[in-house]
Every structure is written in structure tokens, then in C-alpha cells.
Amino acid sequence: MVIEGVELRQAPPTDPDVLALTSAQQAELAATYGEDQPLVALHPDIAFTVLALDGTPVGCVGLQPVAPGLGEIKRMYVAPAARGWGLSRVLLEALETQAKLAGLTRLRLETGTRQVEAIALYTNHGYRPTPPYPPFEHEVASLCYAKDL
Template structure:
């Protein structure tokens, strides 16, 4: 998926890549580190980051039941990522995971681009509904979901400090599911 070309705005591409790629480990550390600072209000120590990855691993963000999408700028530098995984315990549902935009990609529409690409990947996996979880402190994520027809739902599972859960229908009529 190629971003629209706008004056003064960087261009980026979003492509599926292996979740085990060489730089993904570093990106996951950055992701969890930023989440710790935003949600807990302090830096996480290495043991906490390892524990978070163990509690909620990302190996399943790969075929056949998942996808991992990476956004890169025109030079190939990593700007952001998002993962999708099918939830076998919830027929037809896919879960949005690991949406992360590095500071260099923020404010460019990349979050929206990653969300749209993740929804397309979920449809390709056969999902009819996307679910996700987030935290009160992640105001940008909550605003993005609300702007794209996600509706708050009761908790469907827990991975740490989530306190908001969302769902969106991926079928043509666009109603939440």
C-alpha cells in the first residue's frame, strides 16, 4: 500500500514482513518501552520488558493465522508496524496487535494507513470482525479507533494493562460486531 503523495508530507509504504525480521526485536523493545512510559509513567526495566513479551508474544503475527505489516520511508527506514492475528476462540475475529509508529512517522497519517492495511490483512485471513485493546493513557489510539468506526465492547481477554476494548465489523455494511 503506498501512501498518498502530499506536499511537505513524507511518503511511506506498508508491506507484510516476517515478524522475526532482524530489526523487529529492537522495535518490540521500543514498543514495550514506550508503552511502559506512557501507561506506567516510568521507564521499564529489562526484566519487565522480557516479562511483557513472554506474557504476550508476537510469534503468531505470521501466516497462516496472522500477518505483520511494516511501514518504511522512501529510504527503507522503519517507521511503524502493526500485527493481526486470528482468534481461534472467537470465530471470525482477528485481533489488532503491536500498532507502533516511531516519532519520525507521527503526524503523517501513518497510523491510519497501518490500521487500514491491518483491516485488509484481517479480511484476507478470513476475519469478519477486528478487535483490539488499549489503555486510557493511549489517547491517540483511542481517537484513531473511534474515528474509524470501532466501538467500545466488554473485555474479550487481557494482556496486561488494557482498560479499553474495541471492535469493528469488517463486512461491507460496516456495523460493529
């Protein structure tokens, strides 16, 4: 999918744009779920992709290595003003390409029961429900998905 004005770049978790976008994501989740949500620190080996639209960073997604062949999607986010244009699909496709190039054969993720757009995105891209994995196994608002690449 090609969207005019979209630029993707790789960034570490300490990148100012990554920090701003992931902070906005966490604030949005806190507003949706309250304080009853798992707070998971970012792994130092996570690799982020930042999506800019006409030069303004509006989205990000992280790829975290978990085990040989297994990666986890972390902190997928598109700013509310930039939603509805397919930018999350662009991020997801870029992440899957990155994962394949890194030799990963399976991706997993956790999302919340109230994030219907995220659930639709992942299921429409071949992600299937999977049993919850740590630290989400006792979180009632968590849904876990996985996909073989």
C-alpha cells in the same frame, strides 16, 4: 490515503525491524504506565506489516488470528519522529484489508486509557468499546474495542 515515500511489507514476528519497533513500543508503554501494565507475549501466528518511510522502518502493526472470523490488532506503533502524518491510518487500513482477505469478519484490540491518539484513531475508524477480554478483563488501564468488517 497515499503518502509519498511510504512502503509496506509483510514480516514475521522475528523480523529485526519488527523486533526493534515492538521493543520501542513496549518501552514507550512502560514509560507511560510504569510496571503496572499487562505483558502479553506475541503469538507465533501473528503477521506483521512494517511501514517504511523513505526506506527507514518507522511503524508496524500485527494481525493475530484468535478464532474463526476473529482477529486481534497487536503492537500498532509509529515512531515518535514519524507521527502526525497519518501513517497509523495507513497501517490500520492495510491491516483491515489483510484481515478481510484472510476471511476475518471482526477485529478487536486493546489499548490504554492514556493513549488518547490511539483511542481517537480507532474510534474514528469505526471501532467501538467492547467489554474487556482475557487477559485484560482486570486491567484498569485497559480499554478494548472491536469492529465488524
